[in-house]
Amino acid sequence: MVIINGAGIAGMTLANLLQASGVAYLLIEKAPKLEALGAGIILQNNGLAILEKLDVLRCLNGHDVNEMCVGYNRQIKVLEAQRMGMKCKVVHRADLQSALLSNIPTSNVRLNVCIKHFDIQGQNVHVNLSDGSTLLGSYLVDGSGINSHLFTQPKLFNSNHWCWRSIVNLRQPIARSGEYWFGKQRLGIAPISHTQAYVFHVIDMQKGESESSYPIDVRQRWIKQQIEVVDDIKQLDFDDAQWLSHPLLDRDINWGQGRLVAIGDAAHAMTPNLGQGAVLAMEDAFELAKLILKDDTNPAQTMRQNRHKRVKAVHKQSRYVGKIAHNEYWAFKIIKRVFFAFMPMSLAVKAQVKWMNQFIKQIEG
Ligand SMILES: Cc1cc2nc3c(=O)[nH]c(=O)nc-3n(C[C@H](O)[C@H](O)[C@H](O)COP(=O)(O)OP(=O)(O)OC[C@H]3O[C@@H](n4cnc5c(N)ncnc54)[C@H](O)[C@@H]3O)c2cc1C
Numbered sequence: 001m002v003i004i005n006g007a008g009i010a011g012m013t014l015a016n017l018l019q020a021s022g023v024a025y026l027l028i029e030k031a032p033k034l035e036a037l038g039a040g041i042i043l044q045n046n047g048l049a050i051l052e053k054l055d056v057l058r059c060l061n062g063h064d065v066n067e068m069c070v071g072y073n074r075q076i077k078v079l080e081a082q083r084m085g086m087k088c089k090v091v092h093r094a095d096l097q098s099a100l101l102s103n104i105p106t107s108n109v110r111l112n113v114c115i116k117h118f119d120i121q122g123q124n125v126h127v128n129l130s131d132g133s134t135l136l137g138s139y140l141v142d143g144s145g146i147n148s149h150l151f152t153q154p155k156l157f158n159s160n161h162w163c164w165r166s167i168v169n170l171r172q173p174i175a176r177s178g179e180y181w182f183g184k185q186r187l188g189i190a191p192i193s194h195t196q197a198y199v200f201h202v203i204d205m206q207k208g209e210s211e212s213s214y215p216i217d218v219r220q221r222w223i224k225q226q227i228e229v230v231d232d233i234k235q236l237d238f239d240d241a242q243w244l245s246h247p248l249l250d251r252d253i254n255w256g257q258g259r260l261v262a263i264g265d266a267a268h269a270m271t272p273n274l275g276q277g278a279v280l281a282m283e284d285a286f287e288l289a290k291l292i293l294k295d296d297t298n299p300a301q302t303m304r305q306n307r308h309k310r311v312k313a314v315h316k317q318s319r320y321v322g323k324i325a326h327n328e329y330w331a332f333k334i335i336k337r338v339f340f341a342f343m344p345m346s347l348a349v350k351a352q353v354k355w356m357n358q359f360i361k362q363i364e365g
Contacts, residue, residue: 001025002292003127003137005115005150007034010264010281011143012100016054017289019103026135027104030144032112034101038093039165039244040190040198042177045087045356047279049363050286056099062091063191069178072340074229078176079345085353090177090190090198092167096278115150120259123297139292139299142262143281146251146269151260155252159271159322162211164219165200165244167192169237180230181336183328187223189232199223199236202248204326211245219243248272250319253312256300263288263303268311273321276314283307283359310359 002018004011007029018025043051043062051057065088068081081088110129117128118140127135142150174197177190186202201219220238227233251269256262264281287307291299324336 001135001137002139002141003028003125003135004141004143006142006144006148006264006266007031007101007109008143008145008264008281009096009100009278010266010285011141012097012104013050013054013282013285014141014143014263014289015104015108016056016100017285018292019105019108020054021289021293023289023292025108026137027109028113028115028129029109029111030114034097034109034111037097039167039200040090040192041093041096041278042190042198042275043089043091043096044275044279045085045353046359047282048087048089049360050279050282051099053286053363054100054103056103059102060089060091060099061095061193062089063177063193064089065177065190067176069176069180069230070345071178071180071229072336073182075337075340076178076180076229077340077345079349081349084346084349085357086349088177090192092192092196092198118150118260123259125259138259140260141288142256142260142266143264143285144266146249146265148262148266150266151256151262152254156249156269157251157319159248159250159319160205161202161248161271161322161326162205162214163200163202163246163248163272164214165198166241167196168199168241169239170195170197171235171237174232174235176232178230178232180226181325182226184326185222186325187226187230189230189236197232197236199241202325211247216243248322250315253308253315255304255308258298258300261288261300261303267303268315270315271318271322273318273325274314276318280311280314284311286363 002025004027007027015027066082068079114130116130119126125137125140173194174191179188184204188200191197248271250271253268263284296302
């Protein structure tokens, strides 16, 4: 049996893959129920291919992005994403979680419990749970997210950027998704349906500032002031908006040891600047399921061999993108302005598509 700690995107994707292959597994989740949490999530080529393989994509509501806007101060560029091979779907995170959960029998999920102790002897994994019960498995998979301390204390890096996210009602449908850089502040707007959009707002915290320096009304006012640059803002109706708020952190990469394998954020939480955290978690699950089916005796080491280079590159790039986006030192501003004016953005999109599709070839192969 495969014991999976954490029913997040990584854990549930692995559960779906094991379910489809007829491998016994149990999902352990500390929350008392699997609630509809979170705001939006942007899924790109690699993540969508995995969901399609799991037969989950066809029942997932969301908005397929055709045109994407990228903006730096008052300059805006519109990219035809689909024409460049970029598949991008914006969904409500709760819908993704429900879709993944729909294939998992309730008897394979144990809620409201945590691992108190584990011991790995040869091929056997012994686990003691907080409710006093014990489990015997052949693999222990840690998918318990960025703060996991199952096998090591997390080493977290704080980017000093704070992110607020919400699902916001729309007055009129909007067609485009966009991310707009305004120096210290960054704004993202992506429709998830005709009536709602996922909105994120990132602020580079200055010395002495904290979350409370930016009350909701101050932030919403700032967003509305950008209407003259981003026309779609006039469709946002903030009346019922509930904002989630977090610092943007990443975690040193660690894949575990032997039959204890970390996947998703427990292995490599990254800043969300490239929108690849969840899809890399799904890729990990896909790779690990293959190793489990082959009875790999040291899957943590094999994951490190097969996945580390790819994951590390995104982890690092994502940090850089965050730094570049908010760096307003004069030399940086000039570089950004020149880059933005003259760099054909399509090249960046094509490189990203090529990188994402490398994984799809693996799925198909
Ligand atoms: C602001 C923001 C925006 C993002 N946007 C995107 C995006 O657009 N696209 C994208 O691909 N990624 C995005 N990400 C990244 C993405 O959210 C994560 O990479 C993804 O959720 C990781 O999934 P996970 O299953 O590894 O961890 P989680 O989703 O954190 O799930 C962990 C699960 O483990 C459970 N758990 C925790 N501790 C224990 C324990 N001790 N015992 C048992 N269970 C436990 C938790 O309750 C939870 O259910 C974003 C992240 C942030 C912060």
